[in-house]
Amino acid sequence: MKNNIKELRNAIKLTQGDLAERIEVSRQTINAIEKGKFDPSLPTAFRLAAVFNCTIEELFIYES
Amino acid sequence: MKNNIKELRNAIKLTQGDLAERIEVSRQTINAIEKGKFDPSLPTAFRLAAVFNCTIEELFIYES
DNA sequence: TTATATTGTAAAGTTTGCTTTACATTCTAA
């Protein structure tokens, strides 16, 4: 699953570390999600969408 | 995290087994999600929303 | 009432999301 986190994060000038702190995950988790190494859990996806003030559907691109 | 799966599933007259087949998870997984035993993965949440023709935000109620 | 469908639940095992620690690489500003 792809996502727009890196772009949106840069748009509001947050580092991976900042974002990690905000949603209470590790910096490595943010890095891994941005790089597509794994998908976030549903709660983590909700918190990410909240930071960027968008929907989960806007943030993640699901491909069956 | 709570959800409206059971209601929406009954509304379109699907059994837990039917729904499980449709999104390619086990029946026990559907049961566990409906009963709130655990949250689905993000891909599973996307597939569920697709079945009910709604958004993830409409299907799941996130409480911080 | 009885058969059958549906739902609930349990145990054991696999995979994946996430952590911590640690270090290497790439930016960016002085």
Next chain:
DNA sequence: TTAGAATGTAAAGCAAACTTTACAATATAA
């Protein structure tokens, strides 16, 4: 150009999502 900030990545370990098998409980229909 060099220091420090930001990012990338790896390994070991834990917890949660999900599987299969199996059986018990509850609906529903004949």
